[in-house]
Amino acid sequence: MLTQIAYALPFLAQGFALTLWVSLLVVVLSLIAGVLLGVGLVYGPAPLRWAVRIFSDTIRGIPILVLMFFVYYGLPAIGLHLPSFWAAVLALTLFKTAQVIEYLRGAVGSIPKGQSEAAMAIGLTFRQRLAYVIFPQAFRRFLPPWINGVTDAVKGSALVSLLGITDLMQAINQVIGRTYEAMPLYILGALIYFAVNYALSLASRRLERRFSFIRE
């Protein structure tokens, strides 16, 4: 049994690399899109605020699996054919973006209005106020839910296997298909996912402590 697993390891490693690649893409893209749209939701003009609000509420109300199938099987109906890999990344990114928007809104909303006013009063422009006054303070509140969301992204990336993409999950299933050793391989898979996410939450806790000097 162990020899079989050892034999499968390079194959699993490839799947694991793909899992990390998908997760990284989703996390980075959703961070950029979510922060931009989140700023739009908090500070934008009414039409933009409404648009972001509708986007976020809609996306968060749909199961992620439905979203993924919709992007892969549904969008071709309007002429948008995405390869399975990018359809999966797009679906997961949309889902995560909606979450990042809410984290950002919560974090920025927790900063007292006086902070923006004081920053305005010394003549900082909107971007400068965000960069030097609002974001540094909001960061500490943004971080814990966001890191949580990153671990969710790593776990959620297992769904891409349902579009036939050979990530860690799919690799495990394929090895099981050859060896009929389900239990040890699922345990191995669980351990790998756990190791990644546990490392992330440790990093998160260290970061939080580093920024804990910012008191209310």
Place this chain on the structure above:
Amino acid sequence: MSTSSNDTPALLDVRNVSKSFGAAQVLRSVSLRVARGEVVTVIGPSGSGKTTLLRCVNFLESYDSGSIRIDGKEVGFRDSGTRQRRSERDLAAMRAETGMVFQSFNLFPHLTAAGNIMLGLRKVRGKSEAEARSIAEHWLGRVGLAHKADSLPAELSGGQQQRVGIARAVAMEPKILLLDEITSALDPELVGEVLAVVRSLAEDGMTMLMVTHEMAFARDASSRIVFMADGGVSAVGPPKEILAAETTNERLRTFLARFRASHF
């Protein structure tokens, strides 16, 4: 009315400014001039529009009609007179010319005392790190906090925080300093140290417009006092005239009587 404001060109010229929040009119055609080097205090019952007026002067609040000029330049709207809001960059540049000190201090909690002062100097005035630091240290010295340069706001007392707030505002060398009830959030024993700083700035010729409930301070430090009631200017004059118990202005007399009853 005092004559001093009409002889010299006004640094701050507020003309017929009106503003409503929904159905409530908070400013009713307010006009007010502050000459260079003058200290003008605004008093009045709560809800009379004092703070709103102050916030309009650096355009933290917009207003519906009228004009506010500092050194001849319209504050929030383009000079064309079309009531077109200035661009973000323009507004920021205009606001850098007015200093503001807040009731709730509003220090940046993630920056040290020196860092609070340096931020505007670095990012708005474009000064080097070293230059900004030395200016910050100079002003911290002026407000008696040279030894607290590297303390975070949370490590300072209320009075110390407010003195940093003042230093942060004046370090930008504003044309006019706006003080919005800056001692109202302080424990009584800390009020004196903050007022002493304001007094020394006044002696240096800093132009100031302040809202305060410290009548004794208003009497001693101001060139003129403006009494506001129901969103309008009800009386303007030198402290002696305004704070005299025998004033004929009914509203002012009621305000002062109430004020004396609650404070003494």
